Amino acid sequence: MFERFTREARQVVVMAQAQARWLHAEQVEPVHLLLALTADPGRGGQALRATGADLGSVEAALARSNGALDADALAAIGIDLDQVRAAAESAFGPGALDRGGREPSGHLPFADGSKRALEESLRHVLRSKLRRRARVIDSGAVLAGLLAVGDPVVRRVLQQLGTDADRLRGQLGDASAA
Amino acid sequence: MASPTDVTTAAAADDPDTGLRAIRALRDLADRLEVLQVSSARARGWSWQQIADALGVSRQAVHKKHATSRRDR
Numbered sequence: 001m002f003e004r005f006t007r008e009a010r011q012v013v014v015m016a017q018a019q020a021r022w023l024h025a026e027q028v029e030p031v032h033l034l035l036a037l038t039a040d041p042g043r044g045g046q047a048l049r050a051t052g053a054d055l056g057s058v059e060a061a062l063a064r065s066n067g068a069l070d071a072d073a074l075a076a077i078g079i080d081l082d083q084v085r086a087a088a089e090s091a092f093g094p095g096a097l098d099r100g101g102r103e104p105s106g107h108l109p110f111a112d113g114s115k116r117a118l119e120e121s122l123r124h125v126l127r128s129k130l131r132r133r134a135r136v137i138d139s140g141a142v143l144a145g146l147l148a149v150g151d152p153v154v155r156r157v158l159q160q161l162g163t164d165a166d167r168l169r170g171q172l173g174d175a176s177a178a
Numbered sequence: 179m180a181s182p183t184d185v186t187t188a189a190a191a192d193d194p195d196t197g198l199r200a201i202r203a204l205r206d207l208a209d210r211l212e213v214l215q216v217s218s219a220r221a222r223g224w225s226w227q228q229i230a231d232a233l234g235v236s237r238q239a240v241h242k243k244h245a246t247s248r249r250d251r
Contacts, residue, residue, distance in 0.1 A: 070203035077200045084207065092214050
């Protein structure tokens with residue numbers, strides 16, 4: 001299916017792999033696609049950055065909500081995750097706790113949500129009114145596909161940044177109209 | 179961040195949702211700290227047996243869980 005992807009969109013997929021590996025994830029999750037998209041020079045990245053979602057802020061929001069480590073739940077039993085994180089980082093370096101410490105392996109599989117996001121991006125361009133030959137999957141289509149999946153981590157991160165899927169879809173619409 | 183009063187309230191709240199979520203978060207946290215500590219111990223030359231004894235588990239268990247790279251085998 002990647003033959004329809006533009007070079008930018010392929011780059012997003014490759015960068016999502018790199019992000020997942022860097023964060024020591026076991027799979028490429030939808031949120032890794034989001035991270036990759038923030039650095040994309042194309043339509044998808046532009047839409048994200050226009051709503052304030054750049055790489056740094058998404059990374060920070062992800063570290064705060066942090067997929068697995070549930071700071072609120074720990075606070076409820078008297079554990080200050082920030083303190084634990086600070087202690088772990090002073091002993092083992094920046095990001096030690098959030099990287100989880102697993103050995104990164106070569107190729108990471110795509111999580112179901114990420115596969116669906118890529119399928120949705122294809123569906124998105126097939127639905128468009130563009131002429132058949134113009135129906136390529138650019139980074140904007142990847143973003144649209146990602147939003148269509150409604151992954152809870154992605155939703156939470158966007159929400160923390162004060163944006164949401166609807167606003168981003170609006171941005172994408174404006175960008176393609178321009 | 180929860181104040182000490184919040185903590186006492188949550189701990190005594192008898193709410194399974196809060197309690198179970200906290201246990202899951204604790205497990206996640208413990209797992210991550212274990213990974214960091216075990217690799218640090220290996221880097222300092224601890225044997226798998228020493229690490230297992232310190233963690234109170236069998237040597238096989240700790241080796242199976244943590245020996246991922248070739249230099250660890």
